[in-house]
Amino acid sequence: MAQHTQQVRPKGYLLIAPLLAGALVLSSSLNGGFVPRSYAATALTYQLVKQTDAIVTSGVRELSYGWVPSDAKLPTEAIHVLQVDLTNPYVKLDAMGGPKGSVTAKQSVGAMAKETGAVAGINGDVFRTGISTEAVPMGAQITSGKLLVSTEQLTGMYAFGVTNDGKPMIDQFTFTGKVTAADGTTFALTGMNKSAYMTEPNKAYSHMDALYIYTNAWTAPERPVNSSTKPTEALVVDGIVTEISVGTPIKTAIPANGYILRGHGDKTAADFIKTHLIVGEPVQSEYALQSLTNGATYAENAFQMMVSGHTLLVDQGVASAFTRNINGVSGSADRARTAVGYSQDGSTAYLVTVEENGGREGVTLKELQQILTSLGAWKAINLDGGGSTTMVSRPLGEFQIQLSHPTFYGTTQRLVTNGIGVYTTAPQGELKGITASGPRTLFVGGQASYSLKAYDTYYNPLDPMGLAAVWQLDKAIGTFNGGTLTATKPGKATLSVSSGQASDKTAIEVIGEAQISQLTVEPSSRVLRPGAVISVPVKATLSDGRQLSVPAASIKWEFRGFTGKAEGGKITVDQVQKNATAGYAIARYDGYGTVAVLAPGTEKTLEDFEKATYNVGFAGTPVETVGTTTISTGILGRENSKVLVMDYDFTNGSGKRYANAVLNDGKGISIADTPNTLTLDILGDQSSNWLRAEFTDAKGKTVYITIADKIDWSGWKNVRVDLAAGGLTGQSKLTKLYLVNQEEGQDERAVTGELAFDNLVLQYPPAQIAVPKPTIVMTVGKKDAKVDGKKVTLPGAPFNRAGTNYVPLQYIAAKLGAIYQWDNAAKKITALRGDRMLELWVGSSKMILNGKRLAATGTPILLKNNVYVPVRVITEQLGMKVEWDPKKKTITIH
Template sequence: MLPFLAGVLVFTGPVSSGFLSVPHAVAATQSSAVTYKLTKQSETMVTSGVRQLTYAWVPSKSSIPTEVLHVLQVDLKNPYVQLNAMGGPQGSVTGKQSVGAMTKETEAVAGINGDVFRTASSTEGVPMGAQITSGQLLVSTEQLQGMYAFGVTKDGQPIIDNFVFAGTVTAVDKGVSYPLTGVNKSAYRTEPDKGYSHVNALYLYTSAWTASERPANSSTTPNEALVVDGIVTEVAERGAIATPIPENGFVLRGHYGKDSGNFVASLAVGDRINADYSLTAKSGKTYNPADFQMMVSGHTLLMDQGAPVSFTRDVNGLSGYADRARTAVGFSKDGSTAYMLTVEENGGRKGVTLKELQQMLKELGVWKAVNLDGGGSTTMVTRPLGDFQTKLTHPTSYGTTQRLVTNGIGVYTTAPQGSLKGIAASGPETLFIGQQAAYSLKAYDTYYNPIDPTGLTPAWSIDKQLGSFANGMFQAAKAGTATVSVKSGNASDSLKLEIVGEAQIDKLIVEPSSTLLKPGATINVPVKAQLTDGRLLSVPASSVSWEFKGFTAAVQDGKLTIDKVQNNIAAGYAIARYDGFGAVAVLASGTEQMLEDFEAATYNVSFSGTPVETAGSAAIATGITGRESSKVLTMDYDFTVGTGKRYANAVLNDGKGIAIKGSPSAISIDVMGDGGMHWLRAEFINGDGKPAYATIADQVDWTGWKNIRFDLAQAGLKGEAKLVKLYLVNQEQDQDERSMLGQMAFDNLVLQYPPGQIAVAQPTIVMTVGKKQATVDGKSVTLPGAPFIQKGTNTNYLPLRFVGDTLGAQVVWDNKAKRVTVLRGDKMLELWVGKDTMTVNGVRQSMPVAPLLIKGSVYVPVRLVSETLGQKVDWVNKTQTITIR
């Protein structure tokens, strides 16, 4: 157990170097402890009785990222507030949808994702635990150990417990009964016996089950009876009933040849059927499902009696000991308040371990809590004050994309329309310099629900001159924080505005669609900024300025079009700059060659899977969406059977592959993604017969066609290589985050050939402290200033321009910014006089000492700069000699 000290959790331990991401619990050095503190950042109303709060999980060590916790605090005693379970479209338990879609469909004012669902063994996506919506049991529990659920009774009392389902089906006229095992359940393996759920078991399926089978992969042949208004209307042996289940009916499914199947077969059309079932809590109390307003199951218990508890289930499958996005629900000691919460995972924010989540809950004062589905499923949506629709509260693991999930918990208001209470300023709260944004006036009533603001005339203002307003449009002009205010009559509101500045940027990222330096070429150049607080934001094209070295070009709407290229240059540099902070895309002249567009392919394409249970197919096909009139390579995959890491391979030319001529530096490829989140790779065979591999995409997080460029340097191709496979990897960790079934397609594989490696000078420079005379490759030269050792820091300084010029680098001085830019090979180094930070290819790094400006020359720490540029530095203390080689 981890120690708890004065309400603040202390984490200690060695740093992990395994595959799992390093959790905060071990992110500190072995000799130091890290404490965390929960600090409230903001609070707003969603509706009467519902508050939305944001907290920072602040570490005592600044080198560890600050995580963010979002909380919906629900007053269960408020007469106008209700919680309910949300599910698939039109109430389907087998159809998944996003939390945002759920709230829109059911008119919820807020919501979070709910239960875990089994993607590895079924295609239905049914909740693993119980789901009760508006007093109706839509899905029963499974025979699993340690699964806890959150429910609210009809009289508004919250409950978290481990529930067990029990039921009986009775043929009233015959006086015969049979035990009912479950309602609307997928096939699964029971615990602890690892039995097959549907063997000799009787299940009930309602119209909420919309999947084509009842269920898939059950390993049993069914006998079924359709019951409508309590009367058997149809019986089928050794097969499923094809008649759709009406809302006032259900299907009884038994196992053909077994007792459960014999019970179903004994039924006759016209028989009266009675189905009774209940949920029994671990506490011993038995409930009729109608006793509940709602219920959503989760996973392990997290809190009980205000304290963290031992996990009631194995949490390794949830990456419980690694940093991930988290979702949980709990309630206060007096049962009057429910807490629905999520922890972000995006960009530099990696989320938290379940141990940390428990401590967050403790500091919030949560009495009892259960963990819900997390990772990529973690989603919260809320209705901003004055708005009529819910919006994503914070980024998901995929940015703005919401994962399709099995169910969620929705927050609803039943308040009548009240009178005007106030107005709300609506608009973006984070902007970049140069960005334009629209702000609008919203209005809300005495129950904090939106009302039509027609007739209200807004007057906008800002308390700091960071930009200008005109008719609700704001143009950001400089970095800083300010308050945007709006007035209408006697009502007013404000919101905090942040305009991102250079000091907040940890990393600037340019992701060019091509690195070929060719006149007339158009390259997509999206720019992203990762901030020091971990946020990863797209920088608007209008906020980015560009500088070009070695060529001329124009950039419009994020597309760079090359005009002229200087003769005989090894590389061109496209420098994206935001508020003085720069990142570079290194371009090199070369050629492109189509490797394969599949239009005239005559070789065989086949599928292979690992392990052998992995199923699928691969073919060259036409009629694929988005490429209807052309031929493409398609691959269908099925990971539903088997365990461990799994591979789906589209094998080209019976494994002999497609020949690659010469030594290309990259391949661009059109890929139709399915959002399955698998790792996409390519396998090559080198000229020496050995395999080589390259990553196309870390995860397939998109749907539809997308052009991707991937570097071949990572594969280390040698000789006349061949492309033999395009394949997906379903890694063993976090398999519940990925689709088990899907289809990918590939088209237009284009090889990109540079002129070769970007050549850089590799001279040997020998200098002596205090002397202007030096040698370059043995030849005597005179320095503009002698190297010296700075007192107090024991750091060797030398003139940057001399070293840069000697190493064949371009050195550019910006006198206004006091910034020097060094371009050499595939690196861009930027330093500022008097600042102890530098950037290397857009990544901010600390320096032990700052550059100095002496008599018009910039002096820099010799070892740091030289080694950053890829050189080696030797120091001989006896002779005070510096050698760069």
């Protein structure tokens, strides 16, 4: 018996990527035990609210819903639905797969749709990933009436199909088949085009003593890899055995009119091939799918299509017990989800995705069940989720499909094994209408271009050539000029377009301050020095969970402690004020502010590789990891300069894998003194791998610091690394730049790629911004106070209102060394101290600290031209402590 070198775990145990930092992974038994957030003891509930409804083609609508929590402080999750009328004669569903029909080569849902002409689609079956298996669907796949992949012997796995008469079906299936030799001897077929796996519930090796059939849809080099079995194979062409190979795979390519029978076992399948199949004689292979529910048998052409999934979610209109353990798909955690179901009368199919991106975290499987029943699903199953979740569609009037919503990676689509495509077979009709094409969400000051699109009587696109467009906005949220909208103020409006008798309306939203929950700016450098040019990208997180990049043109900048200018997403420092301990670059969008705090310091180039004379090398772990590290020219974007290049290949490794760019034979590059920041340019490969650096400090201790949690970008990007936070102190050496392909969730990351590094710059600003830390003692009702033991007179006496102590803000801020600013028109206070910016409004409980919206314990009050604030609001938010003595009625700030 051949030795089994590695157990292959089903993809259902690997398909979800590592959760975001701070997320909680909850385990449950097969049927639960975890109470989802919408039904917890806190009485938190969710409601499904329809938000948009658009036509894709005749018989297909794309709808979006909000999964709205009863607690308004929590984000609204985004649900996306393709609603397909299965009774429409011009609509069909089909299974999409790999390039040119391959079942072992992955591609994105968008690429599948483009290749096959689908007008919409979602990702499909769960699948195994990694170097020890092929990316083959775990369940059955039928495309255009042809079985391409059989089911695996696993418990509780369900599939979605559409029969030849257009009826949807969700059921458990098993594969049944046999091969009949010319002498009449038969042998059972175990499966078609399958990777190696462990069967359930008996945990047997799938290909041991078994006979499989492989067609030309299997394009991987082995049949299959890592099966722990030695094959005996027969090539069959047009029903005739043309070649037999005992103990080794057949080298001949499988033709479209042929297949290979692969057997193992001297007394079983391999023996059948050796003993009963003869070159030149006929052989017959037949197979079908059998329902595990009612025993009915179905030929492959009984179905138009079939895509399999994971657990059953809905049965007879109610949430079902999970038919398969959901731990492997993080079923009790909030994640992106994909599902498919149909209505009670079988007339409507629902293709559903749940978004996970930015502030939207997705849902649990129990929540997904409630969403599906709310949509009207009578029966539904779970498909592959997490990073695989993808929906594409063709907007009305457009010729090309596009992402319906962000994926886990943003605009990047993960390569998957198959999907469900939506197709139209309608002929070209007459002009029915027009539609406006362009962005729906803008920022004040931003611009967007709109164009006229046309569609026919079947809602399929027509060339709009010759149609003149007239544009109008019903509300003055912007100005229109030649098809370009410039947003001038926040709000919602309807954009109308007309051409002759045809017209269309679309909703336009300009984001306003009230929608923002956090505004962030990540400067490429925090060193305050004349001549510094600093990239300052700004992002907004909205109260509904959306995370959007704010255009540079929409940001207004204010500078404190220095003078400068802002242009094109960068600020240039002109002059630094004498004795300034900090510089504050305040970014405002529609009045909402955040800050980048800069400090005087120096910068020193650590390495630009132009004159590097030391050796660089590559080291990989495990030993199967291969790659190279070189200092090269001609790299894209750095064609005329030298950069450090590392390419890597994790394909033949297993477990956690490392690719190391080793500097100076491991002796490293010397770093003087104690910098607190390293910036470097990185050419990313969008691999989602973890990028780190290895240092050796002055005491010889190894220090590891993360550069990027995941490389989620392509092209050159400047990255800032906080060395102080990573624990690097004293003179040190940079010894390695290295990549980690973690074992958990490896299916979410690339195993091959190339990175490049350039312009490593060290920053030496002060370790901490110096601020006064006085001890201030005040008494409620008295103007007399003490500052560091010295008597002072306050501009107004502290007072207590509704159990909250109020103090004069401007005076306290000045003693704490804060820069104080009063906006009389907005009744707004801005206080800058150390690395913090606090903003408050008279009469309002809202508070913004470093760009994050918070709720204050009390509202600022304006009395006799003095602003009073709750003492804990001003002091604790600016980094001080407060003590209250109720007997003496004294307030101590220190």
